[in-house]
Ligand SMILES: Nc1ncnc2c1ncn2[C@@H]1O[C@H](CCC(=O)c2cccc(C(=O)O)c2)[C@@H](O)[C@H]1O
C-alpha cells in the first residue's frame with residue numbers, strides 16, 4: 001500500500017451517493033442467498049465478479065433487480081442495512097446518506113411498517129456498534145412509472161411511516177425514456193414535507209436532464225451529472241449556485257456511461273469551479289469501495305493528502321448532517337490530516 005492509499009484508508013469520510021441494495025457485498029449476498037436458495041444470484045465470490053460485469057446500463061439494472069429479489073423479509077432488510085454499515089465503518093466512513101428504494105420492497109410484499117422499523121433498528125444499532133451515522137434518501141425507481149413515484153412520496157411524507165433518519169428524496173434507475181419533469185408533483189410534496197431534493201440526472205442522458213432536475217425537481221445536489229461537462233453554461237450555473245455533483249467515477253465506467261477513467265469529466269468539473277463529492281454508488285457491483293474512489297480521484301485530480309482532505313470536507317459540508325455533526329466530522333478530518341503530515 002502506498003502512503004497515499006494508507007492516508008485514504010484512515011481518513012474519516014462521508015459518503016453521499018451510495019445505494020442500499022447496491023452495497024450488498026459478496027459476504028452479505030451469500031448470507032441472503034443462503035436464506036433464499038432459489039435465487040439466481042451466485043454466492044461464490046469468483047462467480048459474482050463475472051455476474052457483476054455489465055454490458056451496458058440496462059444490463060446493470062437487470063442484475064441489480066436480481067439482487068433486490070434476494071431481500072424478501074424485514075429481517076433481510078435489517079441484515080443488509082446493518083452489515084452495510086459494518087463494511088462502511090471498516091473504511092472509516094463516519095456518515096453516509098444511503099439511497100433506499102422502498103417501493104421495490106413494498107411491491108414485493110414486505111409490510112411497510114416492518115420495513116421502516118427494520119431500517120431504523122439497523123440505523124440505531126449501527127451507530128451504537130460501529131459509530132457510523134446513517135441517514136436515508138428514498139428514491140423513486142423512475143422506470144417503474146408514476147405508481148412508484150406516488151408510493152415513494154406517500155411513504156416519505158406520511159406522518160405515521162416516515163422514518164426519523166430520512167433526509168432526502170431522489171430519483172434513480174434508467175433515464176432514457178424516463179423524463180424528469182413528470183416527477184415534479186412528487187418532488188414538490190417531498191420538499192414541502194422538509195426533504196432535500198437529490199435526483200440522479202445526466203448519468204446516461206445529456207445535460208438537458210440536469211437542467212430539468214434543477215428546474216423541475218429543484219435539485220440541491222445532482223447524482224452523477226456526468227454529461228454536464230458537455231454544456232459550459234450548465235457548468236457555470238452549477239458553480240455559481242454551488243449545486244454539488246455526486247461523482248462516482250468507477251460506476252460510470254462499469255455501466256459504460258463513460259468509456260475510460262482518463263476520459264472522465266471529474267477534472268473538468270473542478271476546473272469549472274463546480275463543487276464535487278466522491279462516491280461509490282454500488283461498490284461491490286462495481287468492484288470498488290469509497291477508499292478506491294478517493295484513490296481514483298487523487299490520480300485524476302493530482303491530489304496530495306491536503307487535496308484529499310479538502311475533498312472529504314466537501315462531502316461533509318454539502319451533506320444533510322446537522323451543523324454540530326458537520327463541525328465535529330470536519331474537525332476530525334483536520335486533526336487526522338495534521339497528525340499524518342506532522343514530522
Ligand atoms: N448508478 C445508478 N443509477 C441509477 N439508479 C441506480 C444506480 N445504482 C443503483 N440504482 C438503483 O436502481 C434502482 C432502479 C430500479 C428500477 O429501475 C426498477 C424498475 C422497475 C421495477 C423495479 C422494481 O423494484 O420492481 C425497479 C433505482 O431506484 C436506484 O436506486
Ligand SMILES: [Zn+2]
Nearest residue numbers: 017200223281
Ligand atoms: Zn446512484
